[in-house]
Amino acid sequence: MTHPVLRLENIVKTFPGVRALDGVSFSVLPGEVHALMGENGAGKSTLMKVLGGIYQPDSGNILMGEDKAVMSGPLDAKSKGIVFIHQELSLAEELSVAENIYLGELPRKSLGRVDWAKLSEQTNAILEKLNVGFDAKTRVGDLSIANQQMVEIARALTVNAKAVIFDEPTASLTDAEKVVLFDVISDLKNEGVGIIYISHRMEEIFKITDRITVLRDGQYQGTVNTAETDEEAVTQLMIGRKLDLTRNASHHELGDVALEVRGLSCGKLYQDVSFELRRGEVLGFYGLVGAGRTEIAETLFGLRDPSAGQILLDGEEVRIHSPADAIAKGISLVPEDRKGQGLVLEMNCRDNMTLPQVDDLKAGPFVAEGAEVAIFDQYRDQLDIRTPGWKQKAGNLSGGNQQKIVIGKWLSMHPNVLIVDEPTRGIDVGSKSEIHKLLRKLAAQGYAVIVISSEMPEVLHVSDRIIAMYSGRIMRTFTSDEVNEDNLIQAISGLGSNEAA
Ligand SMILES: Nc1ncnc2c1ncn2[C@@H]1O[C@H](COP(=O)(O)OP(=O)(O)OP(=O)(O)O)[C@@H](O)[C@H]1O
Ligand SMILES: [Mg+2]
Known part of the structure; x- marks a missing residue:
């Protein structure tokens, strides 16, 4: 029997007002692609942040092989072979592609100066493997989101990985870029690396994964072999009910x-x-x-x-x-890139939603708090936004719930x-x-x-x-x-x- 590369046991993690993980266990085998699925806010990213040393669990264990491991921080996790490709990009926009890939580990000459020639050479070798249309010296801020994602993937390939976590890697990739990504995943798999793959896209889940683990509201729902299940069964595990897929083409009169x-x-x-x-x-x-x-x-x-x-x-x-x-x-536009154009992550949910109309909500010199909260409540209910309250920072919401805040913001303008x-x-x-x-x-x-x-x-x-x-x-x-x-x-x-x- 093959032993898992790593195992998470009974992980509990709470945030103020939220039990994000309620005793979750999860393991990855060498050479397996293991999907982690669940609704927005189910706890997927949080579980991976515990594994990646970004959060400390309230209780529970991480085992690597037979041994207990403590991930004291992201660098520690990385040194133990856990590579994390984040849902939110985490690159330094002002730096070059090469600097981002080797940040903290830049090749040096004997006098301690950065060996720029070597840096470019190493970087371009990896970029070539990924078949991308930019080079080591490109400034990251000048790249499209998809290409920035490829930089994160390139960075992951420099580490001798035991497990690689992909948190919604294809959300902004083109079909051609996806093919490259799936090739990378298949190479890693052949090298015996354990891969954890988070995605909401059923099609890819059924194409590239071996097993699927489902979370709901921070709780473990089960693990199934991909070959032995189907979309409907997985959806039901995720949302606890059958999905109504009838087309809602209400034929109202056009104006x-x-x-x-x-x-x-x-x-x-x-x-x-x-x-x-x-x-x-x-x-x-x-x-x-x-x-x-x-x-x-x-x-x-x-x-x-x-x-x-x-x-x-x-x-x-x-x-x-x-x-x-x-x-x-x-005219209102809900933009494609919610991080760059739609949300202020440091600001709370309510203020994000009422941002474009703060001027209209002013009562004298002050913003009418009650009116703002009412707007937030209305769209929280209408869009089913999961948050403990309006005071929560938008950056603390799950990815999907952030998107709903942006939609709510533009709907509240009654365009x-x-x-x-x-x-x-x-x-x-x-x-x-x-x-x-x-x-x-x-x-x-x-x-x-x-x-x-x-x-x-x-x-x-x-x-x-x-x-x-x-x-x-x-x-x-x-x-x-x-x-x-x-x-x-x-x-x-x-x-x-x-x-x-
Ligand atoms: N730093 C934080 N502070 C407070 N609450 C948080 C924090 N991070 C996550 N949460 C909450 O924990 C829960 C789980 O969030 P998580 O990001 O793990 O969901 P997810 O499954 O990755 O969802 P998505 O599919 O939308 O990415 C959510 O209710 C979220 O609002
Ligand atoms: Mg997430």
Whole structure:
């Protein structure tokens, strides 16, 4: 019988007001990919932070081989062979790729000076293995999120690892980058490393993992062999009930055109984009990463100037100069990158949610606390945000609950046009379907909604019409009656001619 690389036994961890882990046990075998699953806030990241020495458990043991191990801090855990690829990126943006990868362990010459040539050489050797399009000297802050993730992975590969933890590694990766990641995982597996893989994406879980352990509300629910279970069974373990997957295509009447875009272009990013969006309608934008969808949203939100074309709101041409201007005109954007653009992690949940409207809530020189709390309570209930209270720092919430705070923030502005970019990235299956229902409900209430998504089931599920984009152009606009997986894939792959041509 093979012995586990490591074992966590009866781990308990509490935070003020939250029992994040309630006696959880978990083990990883050498050469196994072990998925850790559970709803947002179930305790997955916390368990891994205990293993990685970031948190000390209140009680319970960590065993490596036969021996008890104490992880006194992240560096200690790393020296014991535990490598952690975090859900939140933890890189120094001002430093180069090479400096980030070898931080604290830079190669030195005899006089103690950094050996820059050697540093570049070592780094580029790893980057080559990962097949990325940047080099050792690139400043990390200039990289896309996906590429920053690849830097974290590169850093992990420099350590002689016994176990590698991937906490939602694919959330911002393109399909091509995922292939590279899965190759890396398969190499590690062949070397006998134990891999812990956290993800909300069932498809990948069933593709790459050997076993699945499920947590719910900080409690261990069970471990199953991936080959002997299915999505439905795992979902039921996770949420304790069956999931209602009926499409919520409430066929309410569509209202007037709220937004019209005519021949909009933005340099090389996208060209000649035209569409209409009615009140009561959910318009999906589907395409590969780089197709220009996010850039269109950014233009509508005043973050980019178009190089040509017109934007009309309620039939009148407008120019949108800044996000403040967009908000004043009734356009809200829930951004793709909630960490960079959506949330202030140090601020509490309530203040994050009411941030854009603090000025309106002022009673004399003071902000009306009661009004702010009321707004928070309303959206906490509507979106089922799990937190012990509004005073909690946003940074302490689980990833999915952070996303819900951002959505709540923009909903509380009562926009006419609500744009959501990858609304359920990192969100568990149960909350995902809640958010889909919510988007349909908002449309039924008369909001005009744009949903940008890279997940085909998501766009198919929520949209009344779908715009398929390829390389900066609209290839085709589908109604929900005519769209299917095949013609949608064809349109976003650039096969066939575009609409305008
Ligand atoms: N530093 C902290 N302070 C207070 N509460 C915390 C802290 N870290 C986590 N929590 C709470 O512990 C619980 C478990 O959070 P955790 O981040 O482990 O969830 P998760 O399973 O990783 O969820 P997700 O899928 O959303 O990433 C949540 O209720 C969270 O709000
Ligand atoms: Mg997490």
